[in-house]
Amino acid sequence: DYTALVCxxxxxxxxxxxxxxxxxDMPGEAVQYLFDSRYCQADKFQPFVNSEFGDTQGGARIVAIRDWIAEHFSYEPGTSDARTTALDSFVERRGICRDYAHVxxxxxxxxxxxxxxxxxxAPGVEPPDFHAIAEVFLNDPETPGGGTWQLVDATKMADPAETVKIGVGRDAADVSFLTSFGPNNFRRSSxxxxxxx
Structure with a gap:
């Protein structure tokens, strides 16, 4: 058993x-998160974001994207797997937190x-489990250097103020919840x- 108190x-x-x-104007650390990755093929979506969200910029665009996903997708466990990409989820318009975050x-x-x-x-996630969300880098005049990472949950289950980060990466390939090699028996997780x- 493992227990932690995090504030x-x-x-x-x-x-x-x-x-x-x-x-x-971005720090080099943030620039790498502009590029395509295994599950997130952003180059295929530029025409869509320009037509759907073209009148918004910055954080307003992120809010519009988050709300668009929440409105157009249905949260359905069992409808995706470890091979499902953002493009697959976009076409199907359904998935779990991993898929919402990838989109x-x-x-x-x-x-x-x-x-x-x-x-x-995060408290509020149903059923209680590991959760996946996104983090975006935006200008923040209160921050030295000008930018900060902001948590965004398209499922709207996690409150960013109460969310505890475990890890970050380009996509789920970088921060998978479980990696195994060869046969194994998963007994339980709570x-x-x-x-x-």
Whole structure:
């Protein structure tokens, strides 16, 4: 058994008011999250984001993308697997948190906004389990250097203020919840996340 007490403390600016940074103004650490990855083929979505979200920029575009996914997708366990890409999920318009996060990451990158995949825990996730969300890099005038990573959950199950990050990467290939080699028997897993106080 493993138990941990974690108290996330992060400032949550108004996401919709944050601006996009031009690539030449981004730190090198953020630039790598503009490019395609195994599950997130952003180059295929540039025409879509321009036509669907063309009148929005920066954080306002991320809010529009998050809300679009929440409205057009249905959360259906068992409808995707470890091979499912953002393109597959976009076509099917269904999936689980991993798929929602991949689509949000992909559409953000297609909008020239760095985005990465986040493995996390959060109260409010049903059923209680590991969770996957996105994180986008936007301008923040309160931050030295100008930019910060902002958590975004297209399933709308996780409150960014209460989310505990486990790991980040380009997509699920970088932060998989389980990696195994050869035959194995998975016996059980139980995740419980509760608010304290």
């Amino acid at each position: 996330p403390q992060r400032q949550l600016p108004d996401l919709g008011s944050l601006k996009r940074l031009d690539p030449h 949000l990451v992909t559409l953000a990158r297609a909008s020239t906004i760095p985005a990465r995949f986040v493995a996390c825990y 995740v419980k996340v509760t608010r304290v106080g």
